[in-house]
Amino acid sequence: METRVAVMSILVENSDTAEKLNAILHAYNQYIVGRMGIPYRKRGINIISIALDAPQDVISALAGKIGNLPGISVKTAYSSKIYPE
Structure with a gap:
């Protein structure tokens, strides 16, 4: 499986969602x-x-889950290079 390096920027404007955000990030900690x-x-x-x-589909899934949280904005920038795992 191939992986890419990416940087995800997250703006949390609703601190009530911080616990849910941390739970999602914890579930993906092997890629962080x-x-x-x-x-x-x-x-x-x-x-x-x-x-x-991480694989691109994993990065996209993480961004989607985070972006669905209320009061949170997320953007992702990908490296152009693809690495074998």
């Missing part, structure tokens, strides 16, 4: 290379950046 979270208290949002190395 690194994670950085920044609480932006002035604006009342949290900014999360996730580095991934």
